[in-house]
Amino acid sequence: MLKSRLLLLSAIVPAMLLTAPASAKTLVYCSEGSPENFYPGINTTGTSFDANSQIYSRLVDFERGTTKVIPGLAEKWDISADGTVYTFYLRKGVKWHSNANFKPTRDMNADDIIFAIERQWKESNPYFKVTSANHSYFTDMGMPKLLKTVEKVDDYTVKFTLNSAEAPFLANQAMEYAGIQSKEYADAMLKAGTPEKVDQEPIGSGPFFLVQYQKDAIIRYKAFPQFWGGKASIDDLIFSITPDASVRWAKLQKGECHVMPYPNPADLDAIRKDTNVTVLEQPGLNIGYLAYNTTKKPFDDVRVRKAFNMAMNKQAIIDAVYLSTGVAATNPIPPTMWSYNKTVKDDPYNPEAAKKLLAEAGFPNGLETDLWAMPVQRPYNPNAKRIAELMQADLAKIGVKAEIKSFEWGEYRKRAQAGEHQTAQLGWTGDNGDPDNFLNTLLGCSSAAGNGSNIAKWCHKPFDDLVVKAKSVSEQAQRTALYEQAQVIFKEQAPWFTIAHSVQLKPVRKEVIDFKLSPFGRHTFYGVDIK
Amino acid sequence: MFRFLLTRVSLIVPTFIGITLLVFVLIRLIPGDPIETMAGERGIDAALHEKLRKEYGFDQPVLVQYWYYLLRLLQGDLGKSIVTHKPVIQEFISLFPATIELSLCAILFALCLGLPAGIIAAVRRNSIFDHGVMGVSLTGYSMPIFWWGLLLILLFSVQLGWTPVSGRISVMFFVPEVTGFLLIDTLLSGEKGAFSSAVSHLILPTIVLGTVPLAVIARMTRSAMLEVLGEDYIRTARAKGLSNFRIIAIHALRNALIPIVTVIGLQVGVLFTGAILTETIFSWPGIGKWLIEGIGRRDYPVLQGGTLLIGTIVMTVNLLVDVTYGLINPRIRRPR
Numbered sequence: 047m048l049k050s051r052l053l054l055l056s057a058i059v060p061a062m063l064l065t066a067p068a069s070a071k072t073l074v075y076c077s078e079g080s081p082e083n084f085y086p087g088i089n090t091t092g093t094s095f096d097a098n099s100q101i102y103s104r105l106v107d108f109e110r111g112t113t114k115v116i117p118g119l120a121e122k123w124d125i126s127a128d129g130t131v132y133t134f135y136l137r138k139g140v141k142w143h144s145n146a147n148f149k150p151t152r153d154m155n156a157d158d159i160i161f162a163i164e165r166q167w168k169e170s171n172p173y174f175k176v177t178s179a180n181h182s183y184f185t186d187m188g189m190p191k192l193l194k195t196v197e198k199v200d201d202y203t204v205k206f207t208l209n210s211a212e213a214p215f216l217a218n219q220a221m222e223y224a225g226i227q228s229k230e231y232a233d234a235m236l237k238a239g240t241p242e243k244v245d246q247e248p249i250g251s252g253p254f255f256l257v258q259y260q261k262d263a264i265i266r267y268k269a270f271p272q273f274w275g276g277k278a279s280i281d282d283l284i285f286s287i288t289p290d291a292s293v294r295w296a297k298l299q300k301g302e303c304h305v306m307p308y309p310n311p312a313d314l315d316a317i318r319k320d321t322n323v324t325v326l327e328q329p330g331l332n333i334g335y336l337a338y339n340t341t342k343k344p345f346d347d348v349r350v351r352k353a354f355n356m357a358m359n360k361q362a363i364i365d366a367v368y369l370s371t372g373v374a375a376t377n378p379i380p381p382t383m384w385s386y387n388k389t390v391k392d393d394p395y396n397p398e399a400a401k402k403l404l405a406e407a408g409f410p411n412g413l414e415t416d417l418w419a420m421p422v423q424r425p426y427n428p429n430a431k432r433i434a435e436l437m438q439a440d441l442a443k444i445g446v447k448a449e450i451k452s453f454e455w456g457e458y459r460k461r462a463q464a465g466e467h468q469t470a471q472l473g474w475t476g477d478n479g480d481p482d483n484f485l486n487t488l489l490g491c492s493s494a495a496g497n498g499s500n501i502a503k504w505c506h507k508p509f510d511d512l513v514v515k516a517k518s519v520s521e522q523a524q525r526t527a528l529y530e531q532a533q534v535i536f537k538e539q540a541p542w543f544t545i546a547h548s549v550q551l552k553p554v555r556k557e558v559i560d561f562k563l564s565p566f567g568r569h570t571f572y573g574v575d576i577k
Numbered sequence: 578m579f580r581f582l583l584t585r586v587s588l589i590v591p592t593f594i595g596i597t598l599l600v601f602v603l604i605r606l607i608p609g610d611p612i613e614t615m616a617g618e619r620g621i622d623a624a625l626h627e628k629l630r631k632e633y634g635f636d637q638p639v640l641v642q643y644w645y646y647l648l649r650l651l652q653g654d655l656g657k658s659i660v661t662h663k664p665v666i667q668e669f670i671s672l673f674p675a676t677i678e679l680s681l682c683a684i685l686f687a688l689c690l691g692l693p694a695g696i697i698a699a700v701r702r703n704s705i706f707d708h709g710v711m712g713v714s715l716t717g718y719s720m721p722i723f724w725w726g727l728l729l730i731l732l733f734s735v736q737l738g739w740t741p742v743s744g745r746i747s748v749m750f751f752v753p754e755v756t757g758f759l760l761i762d763t764l765l766s767g768e769k770g771a772f773s774s775a776v777s778h779l780i781l782p783t784i785v786l787g788t789v790p791l792a793v794i795a796r797m798t799r800s801a802m803l804e805v806l807g808e809d810y811i812r813t814a815r816a817k818g819l820s821n822f823r824i825i826a827i828h829a830l831r832n833a834l835i836p837i838v839t840v841i842g843l844q845v846g847v848l849f850t851g852a853i854l855t856e857t858i859f860s861w862p863g864i865g866k867w868l869i870e871g872i873g874r875r876d877y878p879v880l881q882g883g884t885l886l887i888g889t890i891v892m893t894v895n896l897l898v899d900v901t902y903g904l905i906n907p908r909i910r911r912p913r
Contacts, residue, residue, distance in 0.1 A: 074748055079870075082660050090615070177662045180615065180629060185622060242662070257751075261661075261672065262862035264748060284748045288860045292727060296735050296742045456613030456875075497623060 072282040073558065073576050075569060076294040076303035080261050080287055085245035086225040087166050088178040095222040096569045100267055100283060101143070101250035102225030103274070105134055105159065106216060110573055111562030113331070113383070113479025115220050119154060119251070119274075120204075129211030129520050130194075134159070136202040141272040142228045143255035145247055147238075150230055154251050156198040161229035163196050172236055177245045183223035187477070188212075211518040213525060217478035222568075226251065253278045253572035262287055279559075279575035295553070298323060304555045304576065307569060311369050311428070317553050329373050330550040331380055331476035331565045333484065334426035336417075336437065336543040337502040339468050344415075349407035351540040354469075355393040356400035357444045363436050364546050367429050371551060375544035377533045379484045382565055383476070384522070385529035390537050392544075401444040412445020418462065418470035422455045425567065426473030426548050433471065433545065463497040471545075472501055479565060481529045486513040489541065504541035585899050589892055596888040597650065597881070601643050604872075604880050611635070611659050611875040633659070646881065655885070656878035658871075665882035668867065673886075674757030675745060676863035679855070680848045682779055683787035684841070691791045692837075695798025699806060700825060711799070714792035722851055726785045726858035733781060740780050743860040747774045782859040786851045790844040797840045801833035808832075835906050842898030846891050 081097035082089055089095055107118040120134035140154035165173040166181040167190060184190070192215070194207040208215065218224065231249045235241050248256055253275065254267035265285035269278040286303055288294045291310035295317060297303045309317055309325075318325055338345035338354065345351055364372045376392040379385070404412065419434035420427060427433065434450045441448045448469075453461060462470045477483050487493055490513050491505035509532050516528035536542075554561050559575040612629045613621060621629075630636045634645060649656065655665040694714075698707040734742045745759050746752065750771045755762050760779075763771035805811065806829055814824045853865035864883060871879035 072749070083662060179632070180621070180625065182621070185625065246663070260754075260862060261668065262860070262866050263675075263745060266748075266751065286744060286748050286860070287862070288743055289866070290743075290858055290860070293730065293743050293858060293860060296730055299735055300738070300742060302742055302748075454608035456609050460613065 070281040071279065071576050072284060073280045073305070073571060073574065074284045074286050074303040075571065076288045076297050076306040077265070077285040077569075078287075078291075078294070078307055079289055081259075081265070083177060083245050084248035084256065084259075085177055085227070086222045087162075087181050087184065089222065090182050092567055097265055097285065098225060098248075099222055099252070099568060099570050100254040100572070101248050101252045101256055102227070103140070103154075103251045104221075104224045104226060105219045108217075108220045108479065108564075108566070110570065111564065113217070113565050115216050118220070119159070119226060123216070125216075125520055129213065129518060130208045132206040132208070132215065133199070134204045134206070136204065137274055138202060140251050140274045141270075142231070142251050143249050143270060145249060145256075147243060147247060148228075148231050148234055148249060150228060150249070152230060154226070154228070155201045156204045157201075157229045158226050159204045160196055160198055161232060162224070162226045163193070165227070165232075166223075167193060167196075173232055173241060173244070176241045181223070183221060183477070187214075187218045187221070187223075189218070211520070213517055213520050214478055214480040214482045217480045221478055254283050273572075275572070278572050280571065283571050298553055298555060301555065304558050305561060305569070306553050309551055309553055311371060314370065314551070322556055323553050324556060326550075326552040326554055326561070326563050328550050328563045328565070329380055329382055329547045330425060330567060331382065331479065332426040332473060333375055333378060333380060333547055334372075334424075334471070334473040334545040335375070335378070336469055336471050336545060337462075337467075338541060338543075339465055339470075339501070339503055340541055341465060341503040342468055344407065344409065344413055345468060347407050348539055349403050350409070350413075352393065353400040353403040353407065353444065354441070354446070355540050355543050356396045356403070357446070358437050358440045358543060359395045360392070360543075360545065361395070362440075363433055366436060367432050368546050368548060371428070371549045372546035373549060375546050376537070378489060378536055378542065378544060379481050379529075379533070380476070380547045383479065383481055383484075385481045385526040387530040387533040389530075390533050393537075393540070397440070397443050404444055404446075409445075412447065414447045414449070415441075415468045417441075417448040417450050418458070418467045419450055419452050420455065420458055420471055421452045424473055425475055427471065427545070428548070430471045460497070462501045463499060465501065465503045467501070470501055473545075474499075476566065481525075482513065482517050485529060485532055485536075486517060489536065490514070502541035504539070506535065506539055506541075509535045509539070581903055582900065585896055589896065592892060593885075593889070596885060597647065598643070600881050600884045601646060602639065604875075604877055605639055607872070607875070609875045611877055614875045615659055650885075655882035658879045659876045660870075660874050660879075665878050666886075668879070669864065669883060669886055671757070672862060672864050672867050675759075675861060676849075676852050676856070676865060678758050678760060679779070679782055679786060679861060679863060680845075680852060682783040683848060683851075684790060684844065686783050686787035687790035687794050687844070688841070691794030692798055695795040696802055696825065696830065698795070698799045699802035702803065707799075710795055714795045716792075717788045718792035718796075720788060722785060722789075722854040723858060725788060726781070726855060729781050729785060730858070741774075741778050743778075743858070745775065745778050745861065746771065747778075750774055782855050782861055785858070786848060786855045789847055789851060790841075793840060793844065793847075794837065797837055798833065801836045802829060805829045805833045831905070835902060838898055838901055838905065842895050845894045849887055849891065 077096060079093040081094040084098060086095060086098040086102060104118045105120045106115050109116045119137055119140060121137045122135050124133045136156060142150035144150055164171045166184040192208050192212055194209045197205045199205050227244060228249045232244050235243045253270055253273045255270045257268050258266040264287060267283040269281050271277050288297060291308055292313060294306040295309060295313045298306045299320060317323055338351050340346055360374050364374055377387060377390055417434050417438060420430040438448045438450060462472060474484060474488055487499055489500055489504060491510040493500040494503045494505040512528045512532040516525045519525050550563055550567055552563055557577040559577060561574045612626055634642055657664050658668060694710045698710040701707055730742055733740045750768060752762050752766045752768060752771055755765050759775045763775045811824060811829060814828050852863060853869055856863045856865040857869060868883050871883060
């Protein structure tokens with residue numbers, strides 16, 4: 047009797063518990079956290095960019111799944127012969143979202159574009175300090191120094207004049223920080239004395255509008271029927287905020303969500319076996335590396351750097367630490383990026399040759415060095431301390447005594463940028479799909495000085511000349527040739543031991559149609575459908 | 578009674594100041610700079626870093642910062658989150674009902690099972706039931722919350738499919754927020770199925786969060802009851818021929834309740850601690866998860882404000898417990 051009741055209960059309870067009303071095409075994405083706010087101009091995390099990219103449009107966009115720049119709010123653009131003047135021709139009839147506080151009375155126009163730029167650029171703009179004055183990406187991409195003027199030619203034409211030619215400028219405009227907000231909304235909120243609402247209750251012109259946001263719980267969007275690119279295929283988009291990777295996987299398994307980011311490596315085997323789930327894979331736009339401080343002895347000698355590169359068993363590191371989520375890195379840019387030089391050969395793992403080279407460099411009995419390991423897990427490096435231990439063991443075989451050091455993350459980055467280390471692990475995730483964003487930002491002379499991001503402090507003129515020239519040329523074929531050459535020099539000079547590019551893994555349920563992996567690791571749902 | 582209350586309330590003031598000072602200093606002892614953390618992966622330009630440090634007042638000596646913090650606190654200003662830039666009090670109020678709802682369910686669960694289990698174990702001392710209850714409660718007490726939560730999810734949600742995996746309600750329901758307590762809001766919304774969805778989402782987190790208090794209450798009830806059951810007046814009651822139920826429920830339990838009520842009061846602190854992990858596992862949008870993120874991001878105002886508000890609540894609950902304690906035991910409220 048009891049048994050039959052239990053059986054009945056086990057049949058009724060799940061049905062009762064999981065009853066939910068049927069809805070028109072709803073896609074649930076199990077996101078990993080809450081966004082900082084709804085103003086991409088001050089965001090720094092992928093989590094916030096994901097939440098914002100559904101709402102806002104930009105002047106130009108990255109084609110879904112690629113790093114190719116395509117028209118956005120600007121349907122076309124001209125670049126002057128000297129590469130310093132960009133004229134954008136705006137799309138007409140672009141509608142804004144609306145909410146309880148604001149009903150737009152006009153379409154998007156040049157005023158909105160200028161407002162979006164000036165808000166991040168000019169301290170005199172009343173919105174410069176609203177929410178935060180730290181416009182990280184705008185500053186980091188060098189925009190304050192690069193921009194000379196931004197002018198409205200007419201309602202649908204905007205002219206950007208730069209202080210110098212900068213080929214990645216266009217791609218920079220496709221980045222999330224360049225999302226366009228409504229000036230009319232901003233003015234209305236300023237008048238009402240509630241300017242911060244602009245960043246909390248967003249009005250954009252993107253494919254989805256925000257319906258509800260509950261911190262740490264849910265973000266609910268609806269497809270914007272008047273979106274300039276045409277209404278999205280799905281009607282409702284829901285971000286179900288689920289910080290724990292194993293719980294995200296449990297939800298995906300049960301069909302409580304359709305797409306999940308950042309699976310737990312331990313769950314990967316089970317995920318791959320699930321017939322309802324497909325795991326999409328792509329090498330990410332990133333690199334993990336060990337930088338040698340080339341301004342300090344003994345790493346000012348290229349032979350020592352080469353010897354180190356040959357002493358460390360890269361494949362063993364990838365097998366032990368990255369598991370199936372990493373591919374060996376040869377060049378400082380990932381293989382998915384244009385201008386990647388396939389002809390460059392990696393330094394072979396050869397401890398004997400390494401020992402010989404070290405002796406040639408004047409260290410027949412080995413040497414002592416520090417070996418910095420990041421205290422945190424990053425997308426390009428799942429476990430820096432474990433990698434450091436493996437490196438330490440390998441280096442010991444050629445007589446090198448390496449002492450592993452670590453600091454609190456903020457402190458680590460600051461000290462590494464100040465060049466306090468001899469060798470330090472770090473990495474990078476690309477912003478705009480342009481090789482300049484890796485080769486110049488991480489290895490150029492301008493970022494070797496002071497607290498720049500070139501932590502190898504490597505300033506090698508032949509290399510620098512190439513990347514600086516490539517930045518000012520707008521012809522992609524010409525730029526490719528320059529960058530390919532630069533990669534050859536990089537390998538010869540070995541300022542880094544390139545470790546790996548981590549592979550982006552995205553478990554997606556089979557009912558999801560046409561979800562494309564973003565090389566930037568973003569999650570955008572316009573263009574995605576559901577069965 | 579008034580003097581008793583006054584003594585208890587006057588003790589709160591120094592405790593309150595102690596909490597503010599402790600939290601303020603402790604979070605500044607954790608290595609890491611909130612401005613650097615805010616800048617994320619890319620680091621921050623030195624000039625802007627300095628400018629922002631000034632803006633947030635982090636360039637001042639800690640004691641000066643503390644002084645300004647106290648002044649703002651006296652005006653009821655807990656500051657703004659460094660990450661979201663929203664007032665701390667606003668974030669707290671929006672997240673607090675979720676934690677309270679879960680904590681209340683957990684303590685209710687612990688009481689409903691813990692009290693009877695403890696009483697029966699005491700009455701049937703050394704029986705299989707007694708050993709069973711004590712064994713299970715010890716296991717429950719020693720169980721790591723994180724592991725326990727994931728185990729329940731795997732069993733009841735993934736394998737058996739009886740309960741949802743995480744969250745407060747199915748994402749398919751859009752319930753307007755009235756009180757913040759979802760059990761009430763779902764009833765008010767009148768949306769069919771919303772209430773049962775909210776209840777089903779509460780089951781696993783309630784069990785996980787309620788396990789430690791359940792174990793503590795069961796063990797405490799058992800030992801308090803055993804002590805009381807050995808008293809002379811119980812023997813007298815038995816000699817008078819009173820029914821067993823009356824002896825246990827009226828004579829023994831009331832006296833045994835004194836230490837139990839104290840333990841229940843202390844469990845409020847345990848619940849908040851447990852909520853941090855439980856909320857993370859079950860994606861429960863409450864205070865615990867908020868504070869954990871605050872630590873990770875070195876969000877000083879959130880940590881200061883959040884800890885202070887939770888401290889205030891724990892102190893208030895303990896005060897209420899003390900008052901209840903006084904009501905149960907008149908000797909306490911009459912100081913000599």
